[in-house]
Amino acid sequence: MEDAIVIFAIASISGIVGFIISKKINNASFDIYLEQAKAKAKVIELEAENLLKDARISAKKEFEIEFRESKRLIEKKEREINYHLELELDNIKKDKLSTLESKTKIESLRKGLEVQEKDYQKKLDKIIKVLENSSxxxxxxxxxxxxxxxxxxxxxxxxxxxxxxxxxxxxxxxxxxxxxxxxxxxxYAGEFAAERLTNNISLKDEETKGKIIGKEGRNIKTLEMCLGVDIIIGDIPNTITVSSFNLYRRAIATKVIEELIEDGRIQPARIEEVYARLKSEFDAGILKEGENTILELGIKKMHPELIELVGRLRYRASYGQNALAHTLEVSNLAGLIASQLGGDTVMARRAGLLHDIGKALTHEMKGSHVDIGADLCKKLGEPEEVINAIYAHHGHEEANSIESAAVCAADALSAARPGARREVLESFLKRVEEIEEIANSNIGVVNA
Incomplete structure (x- = not known):
């Protein structure tokens, strides 16, 4: 019994001693961890301070750079403004001197006339007195x-x-x-653009001609039917010719054939698929062409229908001269002429741009391009100067403004430029159009 009590006492004392020792060890570990945490926090704090300091220095440098650049731009702008002000002041001084000189001359002439008037009056009185006495x-x-x-x-x-x-x-x-x-x-240094009737397409080899023709001529028949052009397989090595008086059809046809050759798959279904996609792209490109043109000329607002028609002029020709190139030439020349005469430069450019707009619709509507263009511009709310310029440039009515007169002069200059137009080609195209209309009027003809 006593032995059991002794053992129990020893065990209890051992447990208490172990607990005390364990607690001290844990307290020591905690203190170590605490010190380590404090040290890490201090390091992080120092790093944060350094980063903040670097950020402040960087921001200060950027601010100084931006400040110097802004100051430089402001000083440059001030110099430009002062320069223009000095020019304006010089012009005003010159105008004042000119006005003073004119006033001096007028005053001198007025005094001279007054002296002459008095002399004439004296002579008249003398003559009247003589007449009274003698007659x-x-x-x-x-x-x-x-x-x-x-x-x-x-x-x-x-x-x-x-x-x-x-x-x-x-x-x-x-x-x-x-x-x-x-x-x-x-x-004005404009580009010259003359239109032809054919486009030549280069082939990889002579075998490609056979692919274009296809079995029993199916491919070439599909191409001509779908594209509305003539495809000429001639004797020129590695070359085929696309022929059509319609610039728009010819441009699409050329692109379709080039893509088919590049792809290598030339068959009726593929031809129709490529044509449908490229025609959609060309139609979107017409609107983009019109938007770029009015942007280039500095014209701000215009009806979307007119913008699209301006783009269509890219694929129209008159006397062998590309209609859009001619229109741009007239527009720029009209603006320059109007500026010399003290007119509205932007209005003259606008009138020049739209003076032949009816040509974009002559293949769809009956009547002259003048009447078609003027009626459309009236309908879409174009200014009177534009309407008058459309009528006046072909002598349908007199030009009643500087802008209209400038367009008439610019149109004559563009048309009269050596090599600008080819009368023979235009006459031929007219005959082809008439023949096409006759052919299309017959029952059973799908596309002539």
């Missing part, structure tokens, strides 16, 4: 006779002066017009 006429009768004589003489003198001034004005105006036109033409 027995009353003062009023003598005055009427002298007034009639002076009127006749004045009329002759005035007519002579008018003829002289008119001839001088004609001479000076002719020189001024020549200067304005030569200035406009030399300032």
């Amino acid at each position: 027995g006429l009353t003062k009023e009768e003598a005055k009427e006779i002298m007034i009639d004589l002076v009127k006749d003489e004045s009329r002759d003198v005035t007519a002579s002066i008018f003829r002289k001034v008119y001839k001088e004005a004609q001479k000076n105006s002719r020189k001024e017009v020549q200067n304005i036109l030569s200035h406009a033409v030399t300032r």
